[in-house]
């Protein structure tokens with residue numbers, strides 16, 4: 001399939017602001033990608049929102065306000081902020097999104113529905129400020145509504161993670177320290193920030209996207225759990241020439257961090273069995289022009305990471321020992337600097353190995369949990385993981 005691609009605006013020095021249109025072959029459906037600011041290295045990188053024009057106008061994701069990106073990725077996590085980021089105005093991402101709409105020759109009031117790919121802050125926190133005053137339906141998977149609808153959702157997630165972070169041996173950022181709690185709460189006042197959203201249309205399963213009960217032509221919702229419990233994508237087009245707007249489920253060049261690795265590997269298995277997706281457009285990073293190859297690469301990537309994790313646990317290791325192993329991540333993880341996502345990535349690999357008895361817990365030292373491997377070959381342990389991943393009869397949701 002040849003998609004027509006038009007660059008409507010180039011990216012700025014901080015890597016965001018690009019607007020690019022993809023037109024499907026029959027010319028009746030177009031997808032405009034609008035890229036808004038979010039830091040890379042300390043964060044997942046600029047966020048792509050997608051405006052899908054079929055017989056309804058659908059926006060997938062919004063990005064997050066720049067002042068929240070600064071607080072969350074730099075301040076809360078005690079990371080140094082580059083000057084060019086410091087200089088960005090609070091409404092920088094919002095301006096980028098509005099510019100994208102202007103270049104697509106549409107206005108916010110034209111939107112029939114906002115679909116939120118999942119309940120991570122970088123995908124929906126800007127919705128309240130841009131949709132204010134417009135009557136726009138909002139859809140998200142029901143599993144992610146606790147993160148999206150709770151005005152304290154982001155703070156709740158952060159506080160919930162604190163014990164897990166301590167148990168994994170991670171260094172504490174200032175915001176995890178008792179003395180910083182009040183300051184953190186003040187910075188997250190839900191009334192002044194107004195970030196929680198009401199969901200008009202909870203998504204329960206895959207099927208046609210409906211606006212007021214009417215299916216949108218050639219747009220389907222796909223349930224793609226694992227990166228978060230309620231991750232969804234939009235499958236756009238007909239026949240063997242579909243485009244998957246995949247949120248954070250597939251990415252390139254970075255790999256998405258799974259919230260539950262077993263569930264995520266099952267989603268990759270399902271996607272890998274399809275032969276009708278010719279292009280995947282993720283919420284961060286590059287367009288994926290060979291989705292089948294990217295899915296294979298992601299499966300192999302997790303297999304390698306499971307192997308390294310398993311083998312390094314010949315001696316008792318905590319999560320943070322593994323995260324700071326040289327070469328475990330492409331980007332160096334400074335053992336003294338806090339990096340939540342690096343810790344979570346290791347944690348889910350250890351958890352899956354533990355689930356198939358490849359790792360067992362040894363007594364905690366100073367509140368930090370250590371794990372040691374079962375001294376089998378990795379291939380034996382991985383065989384049990386594959387059985388679990390491909391056995392559709394066994395319950396998928398181990399944790400929720």
Ligand SMILES: [Fe+2]
Pocket residue numbers: 118120227248
């Ligand atoms: Fe995400």
Ligand SMILES: [Fe+2]
Pocket residue numbers: 044120122123248283284
């Ligand atoms: Fe994301």
